[in-house]
Amino acid sequence: MIQASRTEAIKRLILALDAPSYESAAAVLARVENQVGVVKIGLELFTACGPPAIEMAKNCGYDVFLDLKLHDIPNTVAGAVRAARTLGVDMLTVHVGGGREMLESAAAAAGGDMQLLGVTLLTSLDAEDLDPVAIVPDPSAVVERRATVAATAGLAGIVCSSREIGAVRNIIGWDSIIVTPGIRPAGGALGDQKRIATPYAAITAGADYLVVGRPIHQAPNPALAAGSIVADIAKALGDR
Ligand code: C5P
Numbered sequence: 190m191i192q193a194s195r196t197e198a199i200k201r202l203i204l205a206l207d208a209p210s211y212e213s214a215a216a217v218l219a220r221v222e223n224q225v226g227v228v229k230i231g232l233e234l235f236t237a238c239g240p241p242a243i244e245m246a247k248n249c250g251y252d253v254f255l256d257l258k259l260h261d262i263p264n265t266v267a268g269a270v271r272a273a274r275t276l277g278v279d280m281l282t283v284h285v286g287g288g289r290e291m292l293e294s295a296a297a298a299a300g301g302d303m304q305l306l307g308v309t310l311l312t313s314l315d316a317e318d319l320d321p322v323a324i325v326p327d328p329s330a331v332v333e334r335r336a337t338v339a340a341t342a343g344l345a346g347i348v349c350s351s352r353e354i355g356a357v358r359n360i361i362g363w364d365s366i367i368v369t370p371g372i373r374p375a376g377g378a379l380g381d382q383k384r385i386a387t388p389y390a391a392i393t394a395g396a397d398y399l400v401v402g403r404p405i406h407q408a409p410n411p412a413l414a415a416g417s418i419v420a421d422i423a424k425a426l427g428d429r
Pocket residue numbers: 205207231256308309310311312313348349370371372380382400401402403404
């Protein structure tokens with residue numbers, strides 16, 4: 190099989206820039222040396238420093254994924270989506286658990302210039318974690334039902350673990366995006382993640398984008414770690 194180009198593979202690698210301050214985030218970005226295509230700014234960094242984090246990633250030439258997993262009443266979420274739009278964000282997450290009306294309001298507020306993605310079930314949760322919080326203890330079933338609601342509510346894509354990609358593709362087709370966190374290179378430390386896969390497995394399963402945080406920014410050489418994931422993505426794209 191012909192390998193996809195490195196440029197194509199880099200576009201599909203999203204760095205989770207989970208850092209406690211502007212300075213520490215800037216230090217991580219400097220060490221990644223453009224081996225990722227998208228920078229994901231999540232709850233920690235956005236709470237610590239707000240919109241300047243987005244500006245920093247944009248100034249370094251990256252697309253920005255604002256991962257706030259919005260989950261509130263429809264009016265409040267629509268307002269937050271409109272605010273994110275004014276910041277020039279390229280991708281934004283809402284939590285599918287917020288229900289159809291919330292998802293529809295969010296999709297209407299996103300317009301066409303920002304990709305709105307629905308988080309189905311955190312990759313840090315497995316079956317045992319679900320019953321105590323009153324969710325059916327079957328991660329795949331939960332993800333599939335939530336993907337169905339998200340797709341029909343007008344979202345651009347879904348966030349799910351590698352395990353559910355096949356079933357989710359059957360539901361949402363190939364026009365919608367699948368973003369997959371819980372990525373660990375073979376033998377990598379799991380941390381708090383439970384529904385995990387290697388970069389190669391997730392891309393061959395059909396993911397469009399991979400989210401990777403600690404395996405890159407905790408590596409002794411983040412650019413090298415990202416570059417090796419990019420090589421796996423390129424190989425997997427050629428094999429699928
Ligand atoms: O460090 P690690 O690679 O585990 O980071 C994964 C990132 O993906 C984190 O920023 C986390 O917030 C995010 N995420 C996730 N599971 C989801 C959605 C987002 O781990 N379902």
